[in-house]
Amino acid sequence: MEFVLERYNYWIIIVLMMGGLYIVFESQNLIKRLAGLSIFQTSVIVFYVTLGKVAGGTAPIFIGDMHGGHGDDHGGEHHADDKAHGAAAAHETTDAHAEGDHGHGEAIVDAHGDEHATDAAHAVEAAKDAGHATDTAHVASDLHATGGHEVVDAVIYSNPLPHVLMLTAIVVGVATLSVGLALVVRIREAYGTIEMDEVRDADIAEGEAEGGAA
Amino acid sequence: MNMFADLVIAPEFVVTHAPALLVLVPLLMSAATVVAPNGRFAWVMALATSAFCLWAGVALAAEVADKGLISYEMGGWAPPVGIEFRADDLNTLVVLVITLVGLLSAIYAQPAVAREVRSEKQPLFYTAFQICLAGLLGISLTGDAFNLFVFLEISSIATYVLVALGVNRDRRALTASFNYLIMGTIGASFFVVGVGFLYAAMGTLNMADMATRIPELQDNRVVQAGFAFILVGLGLKAAMFPLHQWLPSAYAYAPSFVTVFLSATATKAAFYALARFMFSVFNPSLDFVAASLIWVLAPLACLAILFCSFQAAFQLDVRRILAYSSVAQVGYMLLGLATGTAAGIAAGMFHMANHALMKGALFMAVGAAALNADVWKLSHFQGAGRQAPLTFAGFTIAGLSLIGVPLTAGFLSKWRLLEAVMGVHWWWAAVVIGISSLLAFIYVGRILEAVFFKAPIEDAPVIKEAPVAVLFPLWVLAGLNIVFGLDPSLPLGLAQAGAQAVLGVDLGGVQ
Numbered sequence: 255m256e257f258v259l260e261r262y263n264y265w266i267i268i269v270l271m272m273g274g275l276y277i278v279f280e281s282q283n284l285i286k287r288l289a290g291l292s293i294f295q296t297s298v299i300v301f302y303v304t305l306g307k308v309a310g311g312t313a314p315i316f317i318g319d320m321h322g323g324h325g326d327d328h329g330g331e332h333h334a335d336d337k338a339h340g341a342a343a344a345h346e347t348t349d350a351h352a353e354g355d356h357g358h359g360e361a362i363v364d365a366h367g368d369e370h371a372t373d374a375a376h377a378v379e380a381a382k383d384a385g386h387a388t389d390t391a392h393v394a395s396d397l398h399a400t401g402g403h404e405v406v407d408a409v410i411y412s413n414p415l416p417h418v419l420m421l422t423a424i425v426v427g428v429a430t431l432s433v434g435l436a437l438v439v440r441i442r443e444a445y446g447t448i449e450m451d452e453v454r455d456a457d458i459a460e461g462e463a464e465g466g467a468a
Numbered sequence: 469m470n471m472f473a474d475l476v477i478a479p480e481f482v483v484t485h486a487p488a489l490l491v492l493v494p495l496l497m498s499a500a501t502v503v504a505p506n507g508r509f510a511w512v513m514a515l516a517t518s519a520f521c522l523w524a525g526v527a528l529a530a531e532v533a534d535k536g537l538i539s540y541e542m543g544g545w546a547p548p549v550g551i552e553f554r555a556d557d558l559n560t561l562v563v564l565v566i567t568l569v570g571l572l573s574a575i576y577a578q579p580a581v582a583r584e585v586r587s588e589k590q591p592l593f594y595t596a597f598q599i600c601l602a603g604l605l606g607i608s609l610t611g612d613a614f615n616l617f618v619f620l621e622i623s624s625i626a627t628y629v630l631v632a633l634g635v636n637r638d639r640r641a642l643t644a645s646f647n648y649l650i651m652g653t654i655g656a657s658f659f660v661v662g663v664g665f666l667y668a669a670m671g672t673l674n675m676a677d678m679a680t681r682i683p684e685l686q687d688n689r690v691v692q693a694g695f696a697f698i699l700v701g702l703g704l705k706a707a708m709f710p711l712h713q714w715l716p717s718a719y720a721y722a723p724s725f726v727t728v729f730l731s732a733t734a735t736k737a738a739f740y741a742l743a744r745f746m747f748s749v750f751n752p753s754l755d756f757v758a759a760s761l762i763w764v765l766a767p768l769a770c771l772a773i774l775f776c777s778f779q780a781a782f783q784l785d786v787r788r789i790l791a792y793s794s795v796a797q798v799g800y801m802l803l804g805l806a807t808g809t810a811a812g813i814a815a816g817m818f819h820m821a822n823h824a825l826m827k828g829a830l831f832m833a834v835g836a837a838a839l840n841a842d843v844w845k846l847s848h849f850q851g852a853g854r855q856a857p858l859t860f861a862g863f864t865i866a867g868l869s870l871i872g873v874p875l876t877a878g879f880l881s882k883w884r885l886l887e888a889v890m891g892v893h894w895w896w897a898a899v900v901i902g903i904s905s906l907l908a909f910i911y912v913g914r915i916l917e918a919v920f921f922k923a924p925i926e927d928a929p930v931i932k933e934a935p936v937a938v939l940f941p942l943w944v945l946a947g948l949n950i951v952f953g954l955d956p957s958l959p960l961g962l963a964q965a966g967a968q969a970v971l972g973v974d975l976g977g978v979q
Contacts, residue, residue, distance in 0.1 A: 278650060291653055298657050298664070305668050346690045416667070419614050423660060430653050433628050437646045440632065444639040453643055 270297035282450045284438045288431060295427045299420045306416035311399045314414035486528035487540040487553035490563065491606045491619075493520055498598035507590025511578050514594040518567070518574040518601065525567035525605075529560040529962075537969075539614070547611065548674035554611035557830040558748070558966030561817055561959060562608040562740040562888035569732040572828065572941035573725060576727070579723040579937050580835055587635055593633055597729070600626035600958045607737040613663045613749075614642050614673045616741060617656060620705065624652045627734060631722040644717035651714040655704025662697030665690050675749050684753045698745050699760060705738035708802060709772030712795040719791035720844075724835025727787065731794055731831055732824035739798065739820060743805055743813065747970040752808035766806035770900045772799030781914070785844050786834050789911050790827065793870065796904060797823045803897060804885050812888035813967035814960070819881035821959040822952065826866040826878055829945035835865035836934035836942065843931065846914065851924030852931040859934045860919050862946040869949040872905050877952035 258265070270293055277290025438448055445453050480488060497517040505512035532538055532555050550586040555563070577597070585593050603623025610616050628649045634641030667673055669690040670681045685691045704711040715735070719727050750757045773796050780792035797819070804816025836859045837843060839854060853860045869878035882901065889897040924930075934942070952959055 275654070277655070284646065287650060291650060294654065295657055298661055299659060302664055305664060416664075422614075422618055426618065426625075426656075429625050430621070430628075430649065433625055434646065434649050437628070437632055437642055437649065440635060441642045441646065444642055450542065450643075457640055457643070 263300070267301045267304065270294070270300065280350045284441060284448045284450060285435075287450075288434045289440070291434070292427065292431060299423060299427075302416040302420045302423070306413040308410055308412050311410040311412040314411040314417075379425070482524055483527050483531050485540075486524045486531065486957065487609050488542065490521055490524050490567075490609060491602050492526070493517060493524070494598040494602035494605070498595045498602065498857070501591055501595045501598060504591040505595070507582065507587050507594075508578070510591035510594040511574075511581070514577065514597055515571075517598050518570040521601065521605065522567040522571045523561075525563045528555055529564055532556060532560045548672050548677035549970060551615050552611040552674060553609045554676065555609060556966065557962050557969050558744070558817065559608045561739060561821055561905065561962040561966060562736060563605060564664070564962075565736060565821050566601070566604050566608060566733045569729065569824055569828050569945075572944055573729040573732070573832075576728060576832055576835075576938055576941045579839055579935050580723065583839055584637055584723040584725070586636060589633065593630070596626045596629045596633075597726075599623075600630060600729075600734075604733050604737045605923070607741055611675050612673050613666065613675055613678070614660070616675075617660045617663060620738070620741070621656050621757075622880075623734065623737070624656065624705070627726075627730060628652070630726040630730070631718050634722045634726065637723070638721045640717065641721035641975040644714075644721045648714040648718045651708050653705055655701045655711070656695050657701070658704065659701030662694045662699075662701060665694030665697060669694065675744070678749050679751070682750055682754065686756070692756045695745075695750055695756065695760070699742070699764070702738055702742040702745065702751065705735070707735050707738075707795050707798050708742075708743055709768050709776065709795060709799060712772070712776070712798070715795055716788050716791040719794065719831075720785060720787040724831065724838055728828055728831045728835060731773055731790070732828040734818050735794070735798055736824055739801055740804075740817075743816065744970075746805060747813060747967075751971070758808060761806045761808045765802055766894070766897065769799045769803035769806055770897060772796055773803065773900055774907075775902045777904040777911070781907055781911040783911075784846050784847060786846055787844055789846075789915065790830050790834065793908065793911060794823075794827055796908075797827070797870075799886060800882070800901070803901075804888060805932045807888050807892050807894070809888060809891060810964070810967040810971050811891055813882070813970070814964040815881060815884035815888045817963035817966060818884055818956070818960050821963070822869065822881045822949070823879040825945050825948050825952070827860055829866035829942055829949065830870065832938065832942045833866070833934075834857050836938045837931045839934060839938065840930070842934040846918050848924060849896045849915065849918045849931070850922040851919075851922035855924075855931050858932045858939055859942065862939070862942040863919070864916060865946040865949055867916060869953070871908045871912050875950065875953045877949045877956065877959075880953060884960070 274290045274292070274294030274297060278287050278294065279289050281290060386437060402438055441453065442448050448455075494517050497513055501510050501513045504513060528538070536556070536931070538555040539547065540555070541547065542551040542553065546549070574597075577594075581590060581593060585901060590773040600623050603619045603621075606619030607616055607623065610619060628645050631648060632642055632645035634644075663673070666678060667686055669685055670678055672678055672681070677804050682691060693858070700711070707715040719731055722730065746752070746757065752758050752761055776792045776796040776799065780789045780796065783792060801816040801823070804812045804814075804819060828975045834844075837849065837856065843849065865876070869876035873877045882905065886898055886901055889901070933939075
């Protein structure tokens, strides 16, 4: 039971997806079909957001020291790496991370403030071993070198990449929906109805009339 | 070895940036076309765009033939982080087919669109065409899984609009487009769910990067579920049986130019994407991929070939005959893939190129007949061979190629396919190919019989010879069917090199 309950987000996805598909295929009303399609697409968006969520993670906005070696220097190779991994990790962790699995990640790390860099690296390794859970997460730890030794000032971010992908998918979905609604308007003009069965009847009647004439 | 080098002289800039330009130029030109003052001006812009695309496509093919794999880093961000465009032997064939058919159908477009689309809508029509072209080329070139989804939707949304514009001739175009929109969006969403699963398991969206990780994760359920979603999603887009229901209506009621362009390119691009995922990202040495090839793809391909050829034989509308035949032909291509051997993939890709040439020519000829008289029924075509001999001679050549008569390209690709299925001892598949060739003979034969041997019915609209703008692309396509039937080295060479490249790389990665 606990197994079922703690995966509630997946249940939401499944319900939305199946419900959306059911509406698409069951409804005769074209607008309702489009609504079903939108619900179906929403389930995909929720699915991706689930992928990007890190337990305890905040929005992936950089709030630390901009000059920590991974600031907003856009051309920077390091920054590019970090972006892909969804993790703004310091050099040490990045190395450990990248060796193992290119940092593509399955890491679920509870990194707390003031941890040592090496510990964070271990945590990443351990999380990687923990396997390929579907609720992928990325750790975004922000490391500073203060004084002589490394102190981790870790902030956990959700993985921004799925969110970015979904922004694109939302745009695509809106475009599709608007084209679909425009089509419904034209169908209404041409047939005087937006019920699929009535449209079909009209087509069949027309086809028979043609057949009779020919 | 470089067969394109003499054909094209392109400046260094075009050669280096060909992958980006192939998508960028049609996309930017489409925006410019919106403000074109009239349909003719918009047509010139679309023509220029598609001519440039063919030129850049040939330049790209020459470069790939010269140097092998080309990886183009978008914006200078190196893969797997940045979005990568990859061109190898497999997709240069697809790019060449799309750009060639794009240019020829753009030439054909002027008389067809002038007749079928209202004049104030024509600039927007050509805009949608160029967006569709950009999307299809993007599908063929991108090396990034999510990017592929975006291009898939760019081309699809443009396609819905193009299909719906057939409303001036037949209001059923609207419902056809609506159904296509619903099915296409579901297909794309399935694909994107599959990509999400793969991303969850591997944390990468780059297709080449995925390919290196998948072997070690092959027992992972997440990866397997991702594969299933991608197979269904792209199968919908490629009109894989039984997910093809949207296709016959969409092809039958779209403006004839759109049908020519789509039948030769849209399902082809999706088919290529399917092949890319099956063999380049995943590969048949994985158990679940091999199982789905034999137990899902091969039976569905055979059913498509038989069932849709059968349906084609009973249609009364010429466009529907050809549309159902298209689904059957997709079945041939999928059967080639299902063998999982280099010979099979090469045969599938070769048949894809040939099918684009013959279906393009067939739909052009049918559309040409409709230019003068709005006819689509088989009975209306009676005696048309005498009134429009040049149009229907082209139609006949492409039709014979569709049946698979020797000396045509269709014969060679069917022969290759037979060899491939016999190579894996699928005698039942060989039987299916034989039966469906008979069915193809029946449905093409019915049209030819009406065209050449039946007296025209009284009071039927008179079909006249098509204008040169229609005859030229029609005869180029029909001529290519003969040329490739005699010397298939260009498409077949690319298909074989592509097949070996995808399998070779992956087999190396697994062992």
